[in-house]
Amino acid sequence: MIDIHSHVLFGLDDGSPDIEVSLEMLRMAGKHGTTDIVASPHANLEYSFDPALIAERKAMLEERNDSGVRVHLGCDFHLQYENIEDAIRNxxxxxxxxxxxxxxxxxxxxxxxxxxxxxxxxxxxxMRPVITHPERNSLLQQRLNELKEWVGMGCSIQVTGQSLLGQFGTKALKFAETLMDEGVVHFVASDGHDLKRRPPVMDAAFAHVHKRWGGITAELLFRENPGAVLCGAEMRGSSVPRKKGIFSLFR
Ligand SMILES: [Fe+2]
Incomplete structure (x- = not known):
C-alpha cells in the first residue's frame, strides 16, 4: 500500500518528535504492508514549512531507514491566504x-x-488539490454538495483510515461512509502522527474497505491512485458505492 499523508519526519510539527520514533514508525508501516509513505509536515500558522530543513531531515532518516519503506515528500497544506499565495507563486x-x-x-x-x-x-x-479528511471537519460534514462540486472541478478526496474504523467518532465514521457511497473518495491515508494513538498503518482499513466496498475500490484507494500521485499521473477512479442487497435493509 502507498500512504500519501503522514507526519513521519521528526521535529517539524506535532508528528514524530525524534529520529528514533520516525524509524520505528517506518518499521511499523512496513510490517503492516506499506511500501511507500509520503512525509507531509504541516504548513500552517503554528508550523512553518521549510523545504531545506525537510530535505535535511529526510536525508538523516533515509541514512538509517532499515524498514524497506520508501519515503517521499509532500506537505499538509492548510488552506490559508499566505499559503495559497505562496503555492501559486511556487x-x-x-x-x-x-x-x-x-x-x-x-x-x-x-x-x-x-x-x-x-x-x-x-x-x-x-496543482491538483487533494482535500484531506473532510469527514473529520465538522463544517465540511455539512457540505457534501460543495465537496462534490470541488471534485467535479478536478479536486480529489482523501479519507483517514482510522475514520472508517470508527476511531474518530460516529460523525466522522458516518460521513466517511457517505463519501465512499457517493463515489467521491480517491484515497485512504493514515495521517500517522505517532506509534500509538495515530499510527502509520492502513492494513485494517484496507481489509474493512475490501469487505464493505469491494476489492476494486480497495485497490484504487490504497494502491492505484496513490501510485498515480507518486508519478504525477492521472488518478484511476474513485470509490464504488456499496451494492444494496436485501441484507443492507438490516444494517
Ligand atoms: Fe495531517
Whole structure:
C-alpha cells in the first residue's frame, strides 16, 4: 500500500518528535504492508514549512531507514491566504513528490466563501488539490454538495483510515461512509502522527474497505491512485458505492 499523508519526519510539527520514533514508525508501516509513505509536515500558522530543513531531515532518516519503506515528500497544506499565495507563486513547493498533487486541509473554524475560486486558482496554476479528511471537519460534514462540486472541478478526496474504523467518532465514521457511497473518495491515508494513538498503518482499513466496498475500490484507494500521485499521473477512479442487497435493509 502507498500512504500519501503522514507526519513521519521528526521535529517539524506535532508528528514524530525524534529520529528514533520516525524509524520505528517506518518499521511499523512496513510490517503492516506499506511500501511507500509520503512525509507531509504541516504548513500552517503554528508550523512553518521549510523545504531545506525537510530535505535535511529526510536525508538523516533515509541514512538509517532499515524498514524497506520508501519515503517521499509532500506537505499538509492548510488552506490559508499566505499559503495559497505562496503555492501559486511556487506551484511545486508543497506538492507530493514534485508532481501536481497537493494535500489541502481546511480550517476547523471557517470555510472561505471563495473556496471554489481558490481551488480554481490552484488548478489553473497546475496543482491538483487533494482535500484531506473532510469527514473529520465538522463544517465540511455539512457540505457534501460543495465537496462534490470541488471534485467535479478536478479536486480529489482523501479519507483517514482510522475514520472508517470508527476511531474518530460516529460523525466522522458516518460521513466517511457517505463519501465512499457517493463515489467521491480517491484515497485512504493514515495521517500517522505517532506509534500509538495515530499510527502509520492502513492494513485494517484496507481489509474493512475490501469487505464493505469491494476489492476494486480497495485497490484504487490504497494502491492505484496513490501510485498515480507518486508519478504525477492521472488518478484511476474513485470509490464504488456499496451494492444494496436485501441484507443492507438490516444494517
Ligand atoms: Fe495531517
Amino acid at each position: 506551484p511545486r513547493k508543497y506538492t507530493i513528490a514534485g508532481g501536481p498533487y497537493l494535500l489541502v486541509e481546511f480550517s476547523d473554524l471557517l470555510i472561505f466563501k471563495t473556496t471554489s475560486q481558490i481551488f480554481n486558482d490552484l488548478l489553473s496554476a497546475g
